[in-house]
Amino acid sequence: MESLNLTLKIWRQKNTNDKGNFVTYKVNNISTHASFLEMLDILNEDLIHKGQDPVAFAHDCREGICGSCGCMINGRAHGPESGTATCQLHMRKFKEGETITIEPWRAKAFPVLKDLVVDRGAFDRILQKGGYISVNTGAAQDANQILVGKIVADEAFTGAECIGCGACVAACPNASAMLFVGAKVSQLALLPQGAPERASRVENMVMQMDDEGFGNCTNIGACSAECPKEIGQHHIARLNREYHIAKLTSAEEGAVG
């Protein structure tokens, strides 16, 4: 088993109001089979034994599915391996003697709570404005009464996969949330069940997105490139189209009503 000796430059910030700064640490004998977060566990256990405050980082499933984890690793959201969440990154992707810089997501809409932990509540507030189909429990018809062709279903799935990690926002120079919002809007717009609320959904979600202070999309593509679920940029295109159609329909409805 190979092992690595590394230097870590980690962003430390006590709370939202603290200014924060980088602190340098050394870790030795890290197995290349260990995960990146296991490497941080080792550092933290060591810090505690030295009576120092361990580094706060978000994590839970450690299987790349809950969306809890995420930090900037050497300037890249979720680190060097594409299509991979921070927790699925393994140390075999690093080199002996390397210095690794670790920072939290940086975006106005995601305030830092401590060290590498940020508040992504803005994402939920967007979803609460329309990221659903209005159907009460018990009001559903037999599932096979709704036909969805495999190709459409598969495409809807590629949006539904978003784990809400926030890497797209962190990677974007404008801190735009268009990929996150696009993924959900796209999933629901593609499915027949989502049709009745199509227009109001996209309008309300986009309004909330703007209120939260996310930036505009200028088609840079960094979001998709760093997304651990490789959510495609065409979902942003679909979001834009949905939004324009919605604006048109509500203008027409306004004229009728």
Next chain:
Amino acid sequence: MLDSKIPKGDIKDKWANHCFDVKLVNPANKRKFDIIVVGTGLAGAAAAASLAELGYNVKAFCFHDSARRAHSVAAQGGVNAAKNYKNEADSVRRLFYDTIKGGDFRAREANVHRLAEVSVNIIDQAVAQGVPFAREYGGLLDNRSFGGAQVSRTFYARGQTGQQLLYGAVSALNRQVGLGKVKLYTRHDMLDVVMIDGQARGIVTRDMVSGEITSHSGHAVVLATGGYGNVFYLSTNAKASNATAIWRAHKKGAFFGNPCFTQIHPTCIPASGDYQSKLTLMSESLRNDGRVWVPLKADDKRSPETIPENERDYFLERKYPAFGNLVPRDIAARNIKEVCDEGRGVGPNKQASYLDFAESIKRLGEDTVRARYGNLFEMYEKITGENPYKTPMRIYPAVHYTMGGLWVDYNLMTTIPGLYATGEANFSDHGANRLGASALMQGLADGYFVVPVTIGNYLATLGFNKIDENHPAFKEAVDKVKENTKLLIGINGKQTPDEIHRKLGKIMWDNVGMARNKEGLEKAIAEIKKLKEEFWSDVKVMGTNEEVNEQLEKANRVADFIELGQLMAEDALARNESCGGHFRTEYQTEEGEAQRDDENFMYVSAWEYKGDGAPETLHKEALEFEYVKPSQRSYK
């Protein structure tokens, strides 16, 4: 006496009769009731959304930063339902039968039948919410098969079924949050139940950002806080999955049902070193197309591709020709352990078996295999650095699910009036072994369809008097939690919470794991008692209460895991038989299968807390099997 409150009548009519007999709360009065739901996994999110839709005021809590991150999100394989879309003679009755048999005749018939009945509604509900299940080209839903069943009744969304079902349930919850019917408290750790006059009337929480410890009142409390597999330290559960909510409820009077019934999942990625922080599941669905084998000879050092067919032992296919690789989990896990104990294990420390896709790739083509399992193969490669399209996976059993949990009656109410437990947090439907794709089904059944009915019955008799938050019980409960927090931080010993947790995990895995016996269990109990003392004198909790502090969160959880671990061992010791996942080496058939003792152990054990350090009292709920005759389980 334990009254499970099973309705009268034929099993097919019990639930319908009950729905008719329950007292109803008038729609206009529902908004006068506050219901607390702790947990936003499948069981909690489904309950919170459905209760709010009915008109109740709901306060929902989770320790995650978002409801969407509950551990249900990690479920891979699928969800069962008796839809019979495949024309395979499936039915509610067959799902009921399979689940009772799969649980090795240690589950309550009436509950399981209800579960099978509402299973079909779950799929309807999820599809209406926009859950993108796998489909066929004609637009109809697709199914696959899972262990312990001979029909294809499992609905799935690639290898991410739990994620998609959870996002569906959370979308319903989010809608109610938007409508103002649910107040959602994220990053809140529940640390106690507030009791007034013997009823559950609220909870105490710690705000995980500010550290503020406060109470919340409600007319009823639902705990949907998930399973306790992390007692073992290493498990397939998420790192923060814990037993604190149910354990603290237990200490307030809720009986604990079948604590020793733990599921060890046969196919997980083996540990790679002592820094290992968790284990990763490779879904059971892989056993549809993957073949489990080890070399015939012990100590065979050849690489798997070079071992000829006639020198391989496909031991599950050999021993269980009818079910083959798809035998239930407990049986598969024990057989893998057995071949490893014989020295035929593979990989660096010989604690693994192969799960081989070569033949399926030849038969179906790599593309089909990729379409079915692509994300699992990728996950395997990320973790191990090996490509499973080229070389067989290495897998080993790991702790995965806990069938035990708070004891609940047919209404899912615990022995504390007004306190409910749903999803993995209760003990209810899986007996001594859970079948694959049945936990998602149960969590959603409890949350969407059962609790919304049964809780109304309780509230209707309760009356909607506002709960007096000035009642001294609230302040008392808050003060207790504050005191406990101070105590933990004040110990300032030498071991981190994780270090003590790992010690507990080793005691549990060695003695209360896949094979248990009297001697080992007694040893475990003694060691856990010592570890508890060690914890309370030597744990080191860095930092303060008034900040984001994961060490403090962990310390609270480890303290509870230690006590629960002891109860698990006590329960395993008291159950002098083998059944399902509970395998006592003293009790096995000649062929090495679990030997039940129906005469003496056909009961649910329900333990009552008697105070710190005092032995708990065992209560028994006798199980009756009117519709499925108990037999020696056979998958040959």
